[in-house]
Amino acid sequence: MGKLLTLALRAVLAIALAGSLFVQVWMVPLLSIDLEESGTDAGVRMLTLAIVVLGIAAVQVTLVCVWRLLTMVRRGTVFSHAAFRYVDVIFWAVAAASVLVFALAVMLAPGDAAPGAVLLICGASLLIAGVALIVLVLRALLAQAVARDAEANTLRAELGEVI
Numbered sequence: 001m002g003k004l005l006t007l008a009l010r011a012v013l014a015i016a017l018a019g020s021l022f023v024q025v026w027m028v029p030l031l032s033i034d035l036e037e038s039g040t041d042a043g044v045r046m047l048t049l050a051i052v053v054l055g056i057a058a059v060q061v062t063l064v065c066v067w068r069l070l071t072m073v074r075r076g077t078v079f080s081h082a083a084f085r086y087v088d089v090i091f092w093a094v095a096a097a098s099v100l101v102f103a104l105a106v107m108l109a110p111g112d113a114a115p116g117a118v119l120l121i122c123g124a125s126l127l128i129a130g131v132a133l134i135v136l137v138l139r140a141l142l143a144q145a146v147a148r149d150a151e152a153n154t155l156r157a158e159l160g161e162v163i
Contacts, residue, residue, distance in 0.1 A: 006070060006073070006074055009070060010067070010070065013063050013066060013067050013070075016059075016063055017060060017063050017064075020056050020059055020060050020063070021060075023056055024053065024056050028049060028052055028053060028056075031048075031049065031052065032045065032049055035048060035049075044107065044111075047107055048104070048107065051100050051103055051104050051107070054096070054100055055097055055100045055101070058093040058094070058096050058097040058100065059093075059097065061089060061090075061093040062089075062090050062093045062094060065086040065087075065089050065090045065093070066086075066090070068086050069083060069086050069087070072086075078142075079142070079145050079146050079149040080146065081146065083142060083146075084139070084142070084143075087135065087138070087139045087142060088139070090135055091132055091135045091136055091139065094128060094131050094132040094135055095129070095132040097128050098125050098126075098128035098129040098131075098132060099125075101121060101124055101125040101128055102121075102122065102125035104121055105118050105121035105122045105125060108121065
C-alpha cells in the first residue's frame with residue numbers, strides 16, 4: 001500500500017471520527033430537545049437516543065479498528081494472528097449496527113412513521129448485515145493469507161538450513 005494512499009485513508013478516518021464525535025456531542029442533545037418539543041413519549045425518546053448513540057459508537061469502534069489495521073499494514077504485520085482481533089471487533093460492531101438500525105425500524109413501525117420509511121430502514125439494516133457478512137468473508141481470506149505466510153516462513157527456514 002502506497003504512502004499517499006495510506007495518508008489519504010488516515011485523513012478520511014480522522015475526519016469521520018471527528019464528525020462522529022461532533023454528532024455525539026452536539027447533534028444528539030439537539031435531537032433530544034427536538035424529540036422532547038415534539039411531544040415524543042419519554043421512553044421512546046430515550047430508546048431513540050440510545051440507538052443513535054450506540055450506532056455512533058459502533059461506527060467509532062469500526063474506525064479505530066480500521067486505523068489499527070492500517071498501522072499493521074504499514075508495519076508489514078497485518079498477516080498475523082493479531083489482526084484477527086481487529087477484524088472480529090469490526091464484524092461485531094457492524095453486526096450490532098445492523099441490529100440497532102432494525103430496532104429503530106421496529107420502534108418506528110407502530111407509530112406515525114410512513115410504512116415506506118420503515119421498509120427503507122429495514123432495507124438499510126439488511127445492507128449493513130451484508131457488510132458484516134463481507135467482513136466475515138474477508139476474515140476467511142485473512143486466515144488463508146496468514147496460513148500461507150506461516151507456510152512460506154517455514155519453507156524459507158527449511159531452505160535456509162539446506163543451503
